[in-house]
Structure formats: C-alpha cells, structure tokens
Amino acid sequence: MLRYVIRRVLLMIPTLLGVAVLIFILMRLIPGDIVEIRFAGEGGGVTEEMMAQERSRLGLDQSLVWQFVHWIVGIARFDFGISMWTGQPISYEIGLRFGLSLQIAIMATLLATLLAIPLGTLSALKQDTLIDYAVRVFSIAGLATPSFWLGILMILGFLIFFQWMPPIRYTPIWVDPVANLTQLIWPALATGYRYSAVATRMTRSAVLEVLREDHVRTARAKGLRERIVLVRHAVKNALLPIITVIGLEFAFLLGGLVVTEQVFNLNGIGLLFVKAVGNHDYTMVQALVMLVAMVFIVTNLVVDILYAWIDPRVYYR
Amino acid sequence: MGSLLEVRNLKTRFYTQGREIHAVDGVSFDIQVGETLAIVGESGCGKSVTALSLLSLIPWPPGRIIDGEVWFLGENILDFDAERMRRIRGKEISMIFQEPMTSLNPILSIGRQLTETVMAHSDGGQRAAHARAVEMLAKVGIPEPARRMTQYPHQFSGGMRQRVMIAMALICSPKLILADEPTTALDVTIQAQILALMKALSVETGVSVVLITHNLGIVARYADRVNVMYAGRIVEQGVARAIYAHPRHPYTSGLIASVPRMNEPRGRQRLVPIEGQPPDLGALGAGCRFYPRCKYRREPCRTNDPPLREVEPGHWSACLLTDLEFDPAAGS
Ligand SMILES: Nc1ncnc2c1ncn2[C@@H]1O[C@H](COP(=O)(O)OP(=O)(O)OP(=O)(O)O)[C@@H](O)[C@H]1O
Ligand SMILES: [Mg+2]
Numbered sequence: 233m234l235r236y237v238i239r240r241v242l243l244m245i246p247t248l249l250g251v252a253v254l255i256f257i258l259m260r261l262i263p264g265d266i267v268e269i270r271f272a273g274e275g276g277g278v279t280e281e282m283m284a285q286e287r288s289r290l291g292l293d294q295s296l297v298w299q300f301v302h303w304i305v306g307i308a309r310f311d312f313g314i315s316m317w318t319g320q321p322i323s324y325e326i327g328l329r330f331g332l333s334l335q336i337a338i339m340a341t342l343l344a345t346l347l348a349i350p351l352g353t354l355s356a357l358k359q360d361t362l363i364d365y366a367v368r369v370f371s372i373a374g375l376a377t378p379s380f381w382l383g384i385l386m387i388l389g390f391l392i393f394f395q396w397m398p399p400i401r402y403t404p405i406w407v408d409p410v411a412n413l414t415q416l417i418w419p420a421l422a423t424g425y426r427y428s429a430v431a432t433r434m435t436r437s438a439v440l441e442v443l444r445e446d447h448v449r450t451a452r453a454k455g456l457r458e459r460i461v462l463v464r465h466a467v468k469n470a471l472l473p474i475i476t477v478i479g480l481e482f483a484f485l486l487g488g489l490v491v492t493e494q495v496f497n498l499n500g501i502g503l504l505f506v507k508a509v510g511n512h513d514y515t516m517v518q519a520l521v522m523l524v525a526m527v528f529i530v531t532n533l534v535v536d537i538l539y540a541w542i543d544p545r546v547y548y549r
Numbered sequence: 550m551g552s553l554l555e556v557r558n559l560k561t562r563f564y565t566q567g568r569e570i571h572a573v574d575g576v577s578f579d580i581q582v583g584e585t586l587a588i589v590g591e592s593g594c595g596k597s598v599t600a601l602s603l604l605s606l607i608p609w610p611p612g613r614i615i616d617g618e619v620w621f622l623g624e625n626i627l628d629f630d631a632e633r634m635r636r637i638r639g640k641e642i643s644m645i646f647q648e649p650m651t652s653l654n655p656i657l658s659i660g661r662q663l664t665e666t667v668m669a670h671s672d673g674g675q676r677a678a679h680a681r682a683v684e685m686l687a688k689v690g691i692p693e694p695a696r697r698m699t700q701y702p703h704q705f706s707g708g709m710r711q712r713v714m715i716a717m718a719l720i721c722s723p724k725l726i727l728a729d730e731p732t733t734a735l736d737v738t739i740q741a742q743i744l745a746l747m748k749a750l751s752v753e754t755g756v757s758v759v760l761i762t763h764n765l766g767i768v769a770r771y772a773d774r775v776n777v778m779y780a781g782r783i784v785e786q787g788v789a790r791a792i793y794a795h796p797r798h799p800y801t802s803g804l805i806a807s808v809p810r811m812n813e814p815r816g817r818q819r820l821v822p823i824e825g826q827p828p829d830l831g832a833l834g835a836g837c838r839f840y841p842r843c844k845y846r847r848e849p850c851r852t853n854d855p856p857l858r859e860v861e862p863g864h865w866s867a868c869l870l871t872d873l874e875f876d877p878a879a880g881s
Contacts, residue, residue, distance in 0.1 A: 360610075447654040450646060450714075454717065455638035456665060460669070464654075469654070542656060544655075544656060545701070
C-alpha cells in the first residue's frame, strides 16, 4: 500500500508537467497580453517603447522556451514567482485566499455528507413512500437551484427580516471561530445544499442497489437486527460510489466557487482566478491551474485509498 | 419422532406490473425431527418462495404471504412480530442459499460474518463468539480456521464459501436448516462433498434439513422424504425412495425420465424432457395445472384441479388417475 502511494505521488510529476505545458501554451494563445491590457486605459499616450520596456521587465521578451523553463524551475523549488499584475509574490496572494476557500469546501463537504448519507438511505428504505418523495423533491430542488442564487436569497432574507448582513472581513477560524463561522457558514450552506442533493441521489440509488443484493438477504436470514443489516451490510457497501461523487465535488469546490464568492463578497480563490484570467496575469493563472490540478490529483488519490480501506477486494500494488 | 414444523395452506403472492403471481398456492407439509425433506421441481415452481416464506423473508413490495400457518414448536410463527421472527431466524431456523459467490458480504471478514450471527442471538461476548466461529469452521472442514477468520469471501473458492455458509447456518445450533439449492452453483465433485458434509452434520447434530433442489439424483441419495412441486403446489409427497421407484404423479414420472439414472450406463439411457412450459402463475385456469403437458390427461382433468390424495400409506399424489390407469411405461 505504501509503495502504491509513493508511486502515485511520483506519477503526479508527469501529470502536473503535462498540465503545465498545456496551460502555458493556452495562456499564450489568448489574443492580447498583459501589457496591452494594462495600458489599454491610457489611450494614445502609450508608446511602443513603453510597452517594450514593460514586456522586458516582465520577462515577456524572452523566448517562450526560456520563459517556460524559468517558470518550471521555479515551481520545482516551490517558488511560484511574482504576479505580473499586482507585483506581489503569488504564494502570498494565494495564501491570503486559500484558507477561506478550503474552509468553505470542507464545511460544504461535511454538510453534504452528513445530510446525504442518512437522507439517501432513508429515501431508499422508504422507497416510493411519502418520505421518499419528500427527500427526492428536496434533492431535485437542490440540483435545480444554483448556489449563487440561493446565496442571494439568503442575503436578501437577512437584510429584509433582520436588517443584518454576514461580516465581509475574513477572520481565520483560529483567531475568532464565531466571527469566522458567522461569515463562512452561509456560503457553505448555499453550496453544500446543491452538493448534498447530488450526493443524496447517489446514496439513494447505491443503497437501493445494495439492498437487492443476496448478501443482505443472508444478513436478514441470520437474524441480525435491522439496524445492523442496514448500516453494516447495506450502507457500508454503498459507500464506494458515494465517496467518488463527494471527492469530485470537493475538488471542484476549491476552484469553482466564482459566483458564490462574489455574492457573499468573499475574497477567495475563484474570484482571484477570474480576475487573473481577465488581466492576462500569466503567472497567476498558471499557478492557480497548477494548484487546482494538484487538488484534483490529491483528492483522487485519497478516494482511491479510501476504496482500498473499505473494500478488501481492492488491492493496490 | 414428531413434527418439528407444520406448514398449513401457505399462500404467497407477488404483485408486479398489475399482475398477481400465485408463487406458492396452498402448500402444506410437515418436517419431522432429524429428517431431510427434499423439495424438487422445475425452475420457477415456488421452491425458494416456500422456504423464504417460512422465515417471513418475502420482500414487500412486491411479495406477501396472504394465507397459511407455519407451526413451529407449538406456535404459528407467521403471527410473530418482527423482533420475535428475528430471534427465530438463524437461531432456530437458518438458511443456506444457492449462490455462494454473492450470499456473503464481500467487504466483511468471514470471522465477522460468523461472529455477528452468534452475537445477534446471545449475550456472550466477542471472545466466546470468536471461539465458536473457529470451532464451526473446523467442523465444516476448513483448514487453518483461525487464520481464515480474518480473510474475506473473495479469498475463498466457491466450495469453501458454501462450507462457510453451512458453518454460519449451524453456528447457533438451529433445529432446522433450509438449504435452497446449496450445490447448484458448484461443480460436481464439490457438490458431492458438500452434500455429504451436510448429511454428516445433520446426523451428528440431529438438525432437520429442507433440501431444495431440481436434481432428482440428489433427492434419491440424500433425502428421507420429498415434496414434488409444480406451479406453486405440491403435486406428490412421500418417502423419497418410494417415489423415485414408483412415482404416482405424471409430472414426477416426467421429471424422473428427464434426468440420467446413476445406476444405468450412460449410453443406453434415453432422456425424455417434459414437453412444454409450466403455466403462467399470474393466469391460472380451473383445471389441473399440469393438464397442458400431461401425457395421461383425460377430459375431467381440464376442469378439475385434484387435491392431494393418499394413494398408499404416507404417499400422496394430486392426480385423478388411479394406479391402474397410470403406468409410466405405457406412456413413453
Ligand atoms: N421478487 C419477486 N418478484 C416477483 N415475482 C417473484 C419474485 N420472487 C419470485 N417470484 C415469482 O415466484 C415464482 C416462484 O419463484 P421461486 O424463486 O420460488 O422459484 P424456484 O422454484 O425457487 O425456481 P429456481 O429453481 O429457479 O430457483 C416465480 O414464477 C417467480 O416469477
Ligand atoms: Mg429458487
């Protein structure tokens, strides 16, 4: 198992290298560069000379190969360089926001898991009864409701009924948990609802499938208590597909919360991403893409390890 | 010897796609203490549903026991609530299923699956359950039982898994085992080993066995008495050897003609399958259910569904024909 994990970690290197090449080329294919965008506002007063000077300051006058190698060598030393737009170190810019985005993703995942597994199981058990219909309506509504829209409703609700708004300033949870949670619980709820809807539907169908399997009938025929039949012989076996869905959603949340962050006025990774793309901030976009790719790869690895932990038939060498 | 279990007029139906399937339609039989009773019949005749009904294991929806009684130790267990029924399952009456590959939980260790059975029916601790499980694995002929306890079903062969199932069925010393085609999924040599093991254990522990099969060869060898089922009914009932030697229902005689006899050389046998298909259990007519396929049918058979009738002491048949009219040799 340890050997397997080590191999997977080593395999991350070529994967990330591929991602790096791809994003590097894609960024250069977008028409216009950061210098044009920066000077776009200044109208006719910009001379070719000034632009050339700025390009050379950013290293954009070097050959593409040299730029790429320079960037990759930096990454290999965990040095992501300087944001071309703000001039700040990229690790600083991401560090400012990563905690917030990670916390929302974790809270939304917890919420979704805690909601989805009991609800989906209940729904499967009570298939085609009123309870099942209620759960299904709840989860279809979740699928149909964009998180940002739910977020807007929340904020409007707070304003209209309580004349209150969640705080805008981010406080790390270890500084002041209450202030932190009053700010971040709402976006976590808004995204967690949709997320739980996906996971609930997955749980329902997975549990229904397992309940039809022979070994569940054996468990009942042995005279096990119904609760044990359900938890130990049905839900546990249904966990594999559920974990896959939850893992994918988690990875997505870390980079994909653009609009929700905007609605709640959060300074997160998603917003940073959009701004960086808009500004053609090459180094920043490249770093963020690498980060998201890394999150996806690590999440996948964790899911695979959980698989092996739950299902003894899965054995990695 | 006395009756351990008495089944009276059991009726189980399934409701699917707007149809009512009479899967088990008025079945009555007894099981004596210590005997092996076989239930044979073609696929779909209601053997498994009969066994599952005895333990109220019919899933609703779509199925339901709509009538009948199952008397066990003086009580009708079909009247039991869920908790009392649970305490019968695995403890007094246990079950072995056909598919050893899927009947065990793939992600729980064999040991866990054995001990949880013990723990469901006793207050003794984990340690006592563990010791009992190892003892049972040894008893069913699994080498190195203590080591095998920590392994998972996929590390066992089909025959070994069925041994585990037998150990699991016997672990709480039940009075009755319902074995639903326990060897159908295994190859022939393993089949014989498993059946011999079951026979030996039933003799040793005095447990009664209901052996469900569609293999008449197995019936002749391992069963004391036999119920022949056709289309949800028992059509012939009696001592296994007597029925094998001298069937009194045309369906039984057809079944016997359709399987190879062990004591005759293969080349000379002529196997005669029963023509036609069993009736649709969702649309049964008034007459004898075997009428459309019967070689001896008469006009009255078309409209009269004959009840079981004692044709000689201890031997019952649901056929209008008397012995004189029914000569197996004449028909073929
Ligand atoms: N879950 C179910 N839903 C609907 N119909 C069912 C269900 N289980 C059994 N039946 C019906 O009940 C009838 C009897 O089935 P049963 O499984 O008892 O047959 P069997 O004699 O055990 O056959 P086999 O030798 O194939 O195991 C079949 O016709 C089948 O269509
Ligand atoms: Mg069956």
